[in-house]
Amino acid sequence: MIESMVDANGSMWAGVEYLVPELILVGAASLLILLDLLCRKKEVVAFAGIAGCLAALVTGFTLLGSAAPAVVLNGMFVFDGYGSFFKLLFYLTCIMTICMSLRYLRVERVGFGEYYALLLLSTAGMMFMASAGDLIVLFLGLELMTLSSYVLIGIRRDSLRSNEAAIKYFLLGGFSTAFLLYGVALIYGRTGTTQINEVASILALEAEPGDLTVLLPVVFLVVGFGYKIAAAPFHMWAPDVYEGAPTPITAFLSVGPKVAAFAAVGRVFTVGFDTVPELWTRLIMVLAVLSISVGSILALAQTNVKRMLAYSSIAHAGFALLGLIAGGPGGLTSMMVYLAIYGLMNLGAFAVVIALRREGVQGETLSDFEGLAKAHPVTSVLMLIFMFSLVGIPPTAGFVGKFAVFAAVIRAGYTPLAVIGVVFSVVSAFFYLRVVILMYMREPESEEPLSTSLPLNLVLAATVAAIIVLGVYPSPLLDFAQSALTGWEQALPQPVGGPLQENYGLFELLFIYSN
C-alpha cells in the first residue's frame, strides 16, 4: 500500500495546488485560535477571520480562472466550476455571518474567539463537501461542518434554549450522519468503491432497472441528506434549532450547511446515480412536495420570526429540490441559481432580525415588528424587500429563482410539481406579507434604537443590492451557474443505452425574461 502510494515519485503532491483555498481556510482557523489566546479584543479575531475568507476567495477564483477542471488525489477531490460556484456562496456566507456576529455577540455577552475559528472550520468542511469526489471525503467534510456547528449553536452557554438547540442538533445530526454512512457502506458493498465517478460507471454497467441493491443505499443517502437540508419529513429539528441558536448562527445554518448538503446531493445523485434516475427522482419528489407544503403551512402558525424563517427555509429546500428532480445540467443550474438567491435573501432577512435584538429586547417575535416602519423606515424597507423576495415577487431575485426551478421542472415534464410549487408560494405569501403588514399598519410599541453596526449595515446593503440587481438583471448569475457546469456531461460515464437525456430550454426562457 505504502509502496504503491510513494512509487510514482512525487505523485502524492500532484493536485495539492487545487486544495489551496481549503488549506488557507483551515490554516486561518488554526491561526485564529492562537490569535484568540494572545489577543483580548475579539474584533481583531473576527477581522482576521474575514481576511482568511477573502484570501481563500481570491485564491479560489484565481485557480478557477487559470486551471482546468481536474480530479486529483486519487479521485478524492474534484476541482470544477460546480464546486467553485458553491464555494463562492460559502465564502460570502461565512464573511456575512462574521459581520453580523460582531455586534450581536456583544449584546449577548458571548466573548469567545473560538466562535470565528469554528465558523471558518465549518466553512472548510462545506467546501470539502462541495468538492468531494469520494463519499468518504464527503463524509469527512460533513463531519467537520456539523461538529463545528454543534458548538456554535450552543455557544450561549448559560442560555437553556441554546443548550437545548445544540443537544437536539447533535442527536439528530448524529442519527442522520449514521444513516448517510450506512448508505455509503451499502454502496461500497454493491459496487466495491466509494468514488462517485466509479460508482457511476459500475452502475451504468451492472444496475438493472429498479435494482433493489441500489435502491437501499439510495434510500439511506436520501434520509441522511434529507436531515441535513431539513427537507420534510426530516425537518423536525430545524425550528427548534433555529430558534435556540444565536441568530447569526441561525442565518449561517439556514444557508451554509443546507447549501453544502445540496451541493453534495447534486453531485452524488446526478453523477453517481445518474444512470438509475428512476430510483431516486421519485423519492426526492416526495421530499420536495412534502417540504414545500409542510414548510409553507406550518409557517402560518408561527409567532417567532426565527421559527417562521425556519419553516420558510424548509419550504425553500423543497423548491430547490425541484431543480434536482428536473435533472440534467439545466435542472442543476436552476438549483444552483435558486440556492444562491435563497442564501442572499435569507442572510438579509436574518440580518434584520439581528438588528432587532437589543439590550433587553429579544426582538424575535412577530410583535417586535409592529410599527417598525414608523420608528425605523430604512430597515423596514429592507425587510419588505427580503419578504417580497422570499415570496418570489418580481422584480426581486426570489422571482428569478422560482422562475428558474419551475421552468426546469416544466421542461422536464413534471408540470404538477410546478403547480404545487406555485400554489404553496401563494400560501407562503400570507406569512411573509404579515410581517410587512405588521411593520407598516401598526403603531410602534417602542422607539428604541436598533443595534446596528457598520458591518451589519454592509451585509444589509450587499444583500439588498444583490437581490434587486439579480431580480432585474439575472443573466450574470445564470451565466456563471451555467458556465460552472461546462464539461459536466463529459465527466459523466455514458450509459450503455445511448447519450443522456437533457433538458434544454430553461435558458432560452430566462433569456427572454431578462431582456
Added chain:
Amino acid sequence: MESVPGTYLPSIYFPVIVVFVVAAAAPLAPLILGYLVRPRRSYARKLLPYESGNPPVGEPRYRFSVKFFIIAMLFVVFDVEVAFLYPWAVAFDRLGLFGFIEMTLFVYFLVIGYLYAWRKGAFEWR
C-alpha cells in the same frame, strides 16, 4: 470466487467465521461451565456489588467533577497522537518527505490544541 463447499460463503471469509465462533465461545464457555459446577451459597457480603475487593462506598451513579472529563479528553487526544506517531516512525524511510510534512501538520494542529488547553487553564486543578 471459491466458496466453502456446500455454502455460498466465499472461502476467504471462512477464517472470519471461525474467529466469530471462537470469540463467542471464549466468554460463553467459562460462564456456562461456572454455572454448572459452582456451589450456590449466598450471604449478604457476597451479594454486595464487586468493587475490586473494597467495600462499596456509595451509589453507582456518582457525579464526577467536569475536570476529570477534560483530563480524559486531553489524554485521548495525545494518546491517539502517539498511536499515529509509531506507525509513521516505522515507515519513516519509505514515506519520506511527504510523510514528514503530513506528520508535521498533524502535530501542528495538536500543538494548537495543546496551547489552547494550556492557555484556557485545562491543566490547572482548580
